[in-house]
Amino acid sequence: MILDQRVNTHFNALNENDLHIAHFINTHLEACKSMKIQELARQTHTSNASIHRFTRKLGFDGFSDFKSYLKFESAHQHEQSTDLIESFKQEIENTFNYLDRVDYDLVTDKIHEAETVYLYGTGLAQMNVAEEAQRILLTMHKNIIVLHDVHELKMVLNKATDQDLFFVISLSGESPQLPEITNLLQLRQKYFMSITTLKDNTLAQKADYNIYVSSNTFYLNDGTDYSSFINYHIFFETVLRHYNRRIENGELQ
Structure with missing residues (x-):
């Protein structure tokens, strides 16, 4: 993305509002080149x-x-072939920058206090993330359940305790089924965390806590669009390491 290098250079000076602006410009570049302030x-x-x-x-x-x-950078990039490997490296670097802002004490406290941690993904790829996250979180010796649809969510809401934790995993945070899911969780006053790409979205607005990752879409040689979910896995791997460190230090009893 055209602003990634600038954003990374000045990352510590930026707030979430600035990052939302940067994401909008990156995803609406042609319009922004002629847009008034x-x-x-x-x-x-x-x-x-x-x-x-x-x-x-x-x-x-x-x-x-x-x-x-x-305008200059857009023209310059148009002249050059996209280096997908460098772009991929940048995407992972961006995710680690975003994840540095996560309150891991809060996340690991919530996991530790929960009797059950529930994982829900809004699509097939997101569900794959949830299932891999289940494998990771099981090493914490917690009860981890992957929810496959809204009906399963409704079933567990009747038995979920106030200490239980829900993770809702989405790419855009705007999937059609999300309003019903977030409304159910809020109605039952269940604590849930969202994991989405970095932009203003409905899921992040409604969640009790937001985690952002970088996931840029690119096009394969046959024109198919592709979005990587590796950075979602990186988040859960990072959580595991923070959890293990806090257990070893006696911070979680």
């Missing part, structure tokens, strides 16, 4: 001042300088 602020649900501060944080003199950069 007022329109960009409206599209990102921010303000002119927020956009201006964002561009300054990335090292630009202002919005006009920033737009010139977008």
